[in-house]
Amino acid sequence: MIFTKQKAAIFLVLILNLSFSIYAQDYPVDTITILTHSRPGGGSDVFLRELSRYLGPELGANIIVKNVTGGSGASAIAELARAKPDGSKFYATTPTFIYTSLLSQPAYTYQDVDPLVNLFFDPELIYTAANSPFQTLEDVLNKARSSRGLWGAANPGSMERQSLEQLKLATGLNAAVISHEGGGDLIINVLNGTLDIGVGEAQELQSQIEAGSLRILATLSDTRLAQFPEIPTVQELGYEVVVRKFRGIAAPKGLAPELILRWEQAIQSVLENPDYQASYLADNLRLNYINHADYQGFIDDFALETQSYLRRVGIIE
Amino acid sequence: MDAILTSLANLEFYLVLAAVLGVAWGIVGGALPGISPSITMALLLPFTYALEPSIAIVLLASTYVGAEYGGSIPAILIRTPGTNAAAASVIDGYEMNKQGKAGLALGISLYSGVIGSLVGLSALVLFSEPLARLALAFTPPAYFALGILGLSVIVSLSGESLVKGLIAALLGLMISTIGTDPVSGISRFTFGVSDLLSGIQPILIMVGLFAMSELLKQASAQYEIRLKTIPRIQFPDNKLKKRLILPQCIGALFGGFEGLMPGAGGTIASFMSYNEAKRWSKSKHEFGKGSPEGIAAPETANNTVAETSLIPMLSFGIPGSNSTAILLGGFLIHGLIPGPMLFARSGDIVGDLYVGLFFAAIALLFIGIAIMPACIWLVNQPRPYLNAFIMVLIMSGIYSINNSLFELSVVLVAGIIGYFMRLLRFPFLPTVLGLVLGFMIESNFRRSLLLSGDELSIFFNDRISLVLLSVAVLFIIGSLAKRFIGFLFTKLKSKFAENTGR
Numbered sequence: 001m002i003f004t005k006q007k008a009a010i011f012l013v014l015i016l017n018l019s020f021s022i023y024a025q026d027y028p029v030d031t032i033t034i035l036t037h038s039r040p041g042g043g044s045d046v047f048l049r050e051l052s053r054y055l056g057p058e059l060g061a062n063i064i065v066k067n068v069t070g071g072s073g074a075s076a077i078a079e080l081a082r083a084k085p086d087g088s089k090f091y092a093t094t095p096t097f098i099y100t101s102l103l104s105q106p107a108y109t110y111q112d113v114d115p116l117v118n119l120f121f122d123p124e125l126i127y128t129a130a131n132s133p134f135q136t137l138e139d140v141l142n143k144a145r146s147s148r149g150l151w152g153a154a155n156p157g158s159m160e161r162q163s164l165e166q167l168k169l170a171t172g173l174n175a176a177v178i179s180h181e182g183g184g185d186l187i188i189n190v191l192n193g194t195l196d197i198g199v200g201e202a203q204e205l206q207s208q209i210e211a212g213s214l215r216i217l218a219t220l221s222d223t224r225l226a227q228f229p230e231i232p233t234v235q236e237l238g239y240e241v242v243v244r245k246f247r248g249i250a251a252p253k254g255l256a257p258e259l260i261l262r263w264e265q266a267i268q269s270v271l272e273n274p275d276y277q278a279s280y281l282a283d284n285l286r287l288n289y290i291n292h293a294d295y296q297g298f299i300d301d302f303a304l305e306t307q308s309y310l311r312r313v314g315i316i317e
Numbered sequence: 318m319d320a321i322l323t324s325l326a327n328l329e330f331y332l333v334l335a336a337v338l339g340v341a342w343g344i345v346g347g348a349l350p351g352i353s354p355s356i357t358m359a360l361l362l363p364f365t366y367a368l369e370p371s372i373a374i375v376l377l378a379s380t381y382v383g384a385e386y387g388g389s390i391p392a393i394l395i396r397t398p399g400t401n402a403a404a405a406s407v408i409d410g411y412e413m414n415k416q417g418k419a420g421l422a423l424g425i426s427l428y429s430g431v432i433g434s435l436v437g438l439s440a441l442v443l444f445s446e447p448l449a450r451l452a453l454a455f456t457p458p459a460y461f462a463l464g465i466l467g468l469s470v471i472v473s474l475s476g477e478s479l480v481k482g483l484i485a486a487l488l489g490l491m492i493s494t495i496g497t498d499p500v501s502g503i504s505r506f507t508f509g510v511s512d513l514l515s516g517i518q519p520i521l522i523m524v525g526l527f528a529m530s531e532l533l534k535q536a537s538a539q540y541e542i543r544l545k546t547i548p549r550i551q552f553p554d555n556k557l558k559k560r561l562i563l564p565q566c567i568g569a570l571f572g573g574f575e576g577l578m579p580g581a582g583g584t585i586a587s588f589m590s591y592n593e594a595k596r597w598s599k600s601k602h603e604f605g606k607g608s609p610e611g612i613a614a615p616e617t618a619n620n621t622v623a624e625t626s627l628i629p630m631l632s633f634g635i636p637g638s639n640s641t642a643i644l645l646g647g648f649l650i651h652g653l654i655p656g657p658m659l660f661a662r663s664g665d666i667v668g669d670l671y672v673g674l675f676f677a678a679i680a681l682l683f684i685g686i687a688i689m690p691a692c693i694w695l696v697n698q699p700r701p702y703l704n705a706f707i708m709v710l711i712m713s714g715i716y717s718i719n720n721s722l723f724e725l726s727v728v729l730v731a732g733i734i735g736y737f738m739r740l741l742r743f744p745f746l747p748t749v750l751g752l753v754l755g756f757m758i759e760s761n762f763r764r765s766l767l768l769s770g771d772e773l774s775i776f777f778n779d780r781i782s783l784v785l786l787s788v789a790v791l792f793i794i795g796s797l798a799k800r801f802i803g804f805l806f807t808k809l810k811s812k813f814a815e816n817t818g819r
Contacts, residue, residue: 040362041646049366049650065363070721074511103497105509150768156502176767179500181760184635191633194456194768207634207656282652315502 027061028259029088034249035066035080036092037073043122043203044092047247047285051119054276058266073097074106081108085254087262090116093248095159098303102310103157114255115299117267118248118290120280123202124163124220126234129191130213137217137237140196141171149175152195154183160199162309163220163243170239190214201245202227202284227284244302247285248295260292320668321442331369332669335376336676341684343383344390348692349714350397350524350707354384354623355639356718362643362650370651371666375673377647378627381640382677385583385623386430386685389616390692393422395707397528401519402583402619404749405591407527409604409611416607419693420551425609426616427685428552429565433617434678436569437576437624442671448625449632452577457764458776462785463578464758467585469789470592471747472796476605479800482747485738489751492517499760500767512723519752521715521727526745528711529732532704534739557609564594564610568617575618576625578637583622584753587615588746624674631655631667 034052038044045067052063068076073096083089091097093115101109128134134143143149153161156179164177178195180186183204190198191213199220208214218234219225220243234241249263270276271289280287290298310316324332339361346357358380365373388400393410406426413422440448455463468486475482495506496516507513553561568590575586594614595604604611627644629635634656636642648655653663660667695703715728738745769775776782 039643039646040359041643041649046646046649049363067359068720070723071511072514074514075721100511100514103502103504104507104511104514106511148770156500157497158502161502176770178764178767179502180764181499184633184637187633188453188635189456192453192456204634207654207658211657213657313501 027059027262028086029061031062031064032056032059032088032090033064033066034090034092035068035076037069037076037096038067038092038094039069040067043201044094044247047120047283048092050279050283051270051276054270054273055266058270059262071100071104071106073100074104074108077101077106077110077113078108080250080252081112083252085252085256087255087259089252091250093118093246093250093299095245095302095306097250098299098306099157102303102307102316110250110299110303112253113250114253115295116249116251116255116260116263116292118246118288118295118298119267119271120247120285121221121288122245122247123225123284123286124160124199124243124245125202125205125216125228125231126197126199126218126220127190127205127209127214127216128197129193130215132193132196132215134196134215134217137232137234140217141173143196144171144173144175149173150195151175151177152186152189152198153177153179154186154200155179155181157315159243159245162306163199163241165309165313166241167234167239170241187214206284221286225286226281244288246288246298246302248290264291320664321671322668323665324668324672328672329372331372332375332673333676335368335372336379336673337680337684339376339379340383340677340680343380343385344387344681344684344688345383346380347384347387347399347403348390350391350395350399350528350711352714352718353400353520353639354381354388355643357384358640358643358647362647365647366650370653370663371669371673373647373651374644374653374666374670375677377644378670378674379677379680381623381644382434382620382674382681383684384640385619386427386616386681388619389426389430389612390423391528393426393612394419394692394695395528396531397707397711398523400619401523401749401753402587402615402622404523404527404584404746405587405615406612408591408746409606409608412605412607413609413612418551418607420689421553421609422607422612423685423689423692424552425557425561425612427682427689428558429561429568429613429616430620430685431678431682432565433569433572433620434624434674434681436617437573437621438671438674438678440573440621441624441627441674445628445632448577448628452629452633452635454781455578456779456781457761457768458779459781459785460578461758461761461765462776462779462782462789463585464754464761466785466789466792467588467754468750468758469792469796470588471750472793472800473592473595474588474744474746474750476744477742481741481743485743485745486747486751488734489522489748489753490755491751492522492748493752493755494759499756500763510723512721516756517727517752518724519749521724522731522752523749524711524715525728525731526735526738526748528707529728530735530739532708533732533736535700535704553609561610561613563597564590564614565617567593567597568614569621572618572621573625576622576637577628583619583626583638584750586618586622588750590614590618627670631659632657634659 034048036044036048048065056063068079076091077097080091098110134140151164153164161179168175183200186198189195205214216231219231220234222242343357346352347354358377361380388398388403389406392398392403392406393414396407396411398404398407410422471482471486495513497514498505571586571590591614594610595601598610626637626641629637630641636645715724765775
């Protein structure tokens with residue numbers, strides 16, 4: 001009985017394959033490799049493997065996820081930049097690939113690849129321990145005004161830290177922003193009351209929120225989240241801080257226009273697939289499709305903004 | 318408890334199979350130098366997508382258990398720890414091997430590993446809740462103090478010369494500062510090389526220091542034909558078993574606690590328990606010269622860690638080590654979110670996990686026995702062949718982690734440094750400790766100061782930190798005093814000999 005679900009899935013894939021090979025043009029290669037700098041089981045890895053289940057049949061090719069973990073993304077970018085633009089190799093983008101390009105001088109940077117499409121933004125939340133005295137973000141800021149604010153971020157060179165530094169700038173407060181080695185470390189220090197607040201992705205907080213041990217104070221997205229309609233955005237509270245932690249796909253430079261179109265169509269139709277919708281909504285991903293024409297501009301803006309932030313806090317010259 | 322009974326009542330063949338296969342795969346992966354338990358698990362992860370959730374989780378968790386034992390096989394046979402946590406087993410394990418007691422050394426390691434697994438599993442099942450609360454009490458100053466306590470072992474690990482031990486430790490601490498600054502995010506000593514951004518993995522240095530330098534040394538030694546010992550698995554007899562109880566208790570205790578704390582992933586526990594086993598042993602002089610107790614303590618510790626590290630992972634969804642992070646990934650793939658709600662929502666999976674881990678501990682015993690003759694046969698092959706084989710194994714193992722030539726060169730450079738350290742009689746273990754603990758100490762020290770606004774008093778106001786630091790001071794003073802007394806004693810003795818000789 002164990003393998004019934006799997007059998008059903010294989011059957012479904014077979015049927016889908018059949019129907020698509022009738023209607024769709026043949027994809028130029030049989031196997032597409034999508035690279036990720038994430039290790040197996042990490043955020044991008046789980047996202048890609050779930051996506052490829054739906055995207056493969058849509059494009060009419062097998063999709064393999066390859067974990068190229070070296071150099072905080074530098075190895076994966078290098079492999080993509082050197083790949084032939086024949087539609088066989090892609091890369092899952094996240095802010096990491098911009099950070100790495102800016103923080104070190106890798107042989108290949110984000111400018112050597114072609115941002116293809118964006119799919120999602122990961123919502124970032126500001127949270128505190130359920131038993132803490134802070135009921136609103138304003139309470140936290142008031143504490144920082146009267147004594148010393150202790151705010152936590154997951155990693156030193158991360159979007160979370162950037163958002164807290166931006167909040168400091170927007171409020172004119174001087175709180176200590178304390179970075180950690182990953183979100184887990186941070187949650188412990190918020191739970192045990194060492195820190196006032198932490199910033200983290202909805203997914204990694206979900207279990208604690210449901211158990212009632214964490215309280216969300218605000219979201220760093222541009223609009224309120226469907227899962228937490230009562231939680232205000234930081235922008236609504238009067239501070240101009242918005243985080244756009246993107247998830248998309250990049251290609252080697254020089255991908256043929258018809259292949260770009262093919263990917264845009266395939267991604268759009270996958271995003272409308274009800275099964276996939278159910279899956280990404282459960283993972284707390286926010287749909288934010290950006291097509292190829294606009295994605296380059298988005299990435300460039302993002303990189304410029306990040307660069308000026310890194311300069312301001314003295315991480316790069 | 319109910320969940321365990323339900324799971325046992327509906328015990329599926331596949332669950333047991335997953336435990337057995339996981340352990341077998343884990344032993345193989347752990348035994349390959351450079352392939353850490355987390356990599357062994359990561360290699361398996363893509364195959365778990367198609368499996369039932371509980372089968373997948375049991376497979377991964379059993380792999381972890383197997384790998385922690387597997388790491389001791391090369392530590393004993395070729396003086397190269399297969400995993401970070403097996404580094405402490407090198408000391409006496411390899412000595413026993415040189416004395417022709419490889420079979421017994423492996424037997425002790427296996428026996429202790431099974432005991433550690435069972436003790437850790439009991440703690441996991443029975444005390445998950447109170448122990449999870451303990452993990453929450455650890456704040457940055459407490460982690461700093463824990464790291465310092467780990468470093469205090471250096472005094473007694475340094476061997477003949479304390480100064481050389483300290484220099485070696487400093488080398489490790491210096492290597493640990495390479496990479497992204499843990500607080501500001503500035504790149505330190507990376508020279509624009511992106512491979513250095515995330516720092517140098519301790520396992521690369523360890524493989525270089527231990528394995529490469531050993532190969533270099535043997536290449537220059539004259540080849541002598543070794544007497545072929547008959548491959549024989551040897552478990553400790555009852556007398557020896559009794560002797561091992563104390564070091565195993567020490568190992569289980571340290572391992573049990575370290576598993577709760579995110580950070581060093583079993584390395585502190587295995588070194589601390591080695592050190593304490595030595596302190597409390599009736600035959601201290603045997604340590605470093607092939608003491609069975611010196612294998613039992615760290616090997617019990619690292620297998621206990623493999624079980625108790627699941628406590629913070631399951632209770633909070635917080636992985637304490639790379640291995641538990643991979644396991645967390647395994648949960649997420651199947652839409653299960655570890656944390657407070659896991660027990661309420663997917664109690665059946667937790668029950669299956671506990672049952673699977675029990676079978677994994679049993680399977681460890683049988684598979685461990687089954688593959689031992691092959692291991693012992695292997696090390697009894699002519700040295701030149703064996704060394705060439707080990708060299709290829711190490712290089713391909715390291716390369717397969719990230720397909721990175723850079724990491725291969727790190728291993729080679731570490732090997733050359735290790736060769737000279739050997740010539741100049743510098744001990745390796747302080748370097749390994751410095752390397753593993755340096756980052757943890759530095760980041761938590763600076764984090765604590767950020768928290769307190771640069772007040773050092775935070776380390777004394779935090780109760781856990783105060784206790785750990787005091788213990789560390791006692792250790793250091795005690796070990797120094799022992800060294801000093803030993804020094805005086807030998808001096809007096811030589812003087813006495815001089816006087817009477819005349």
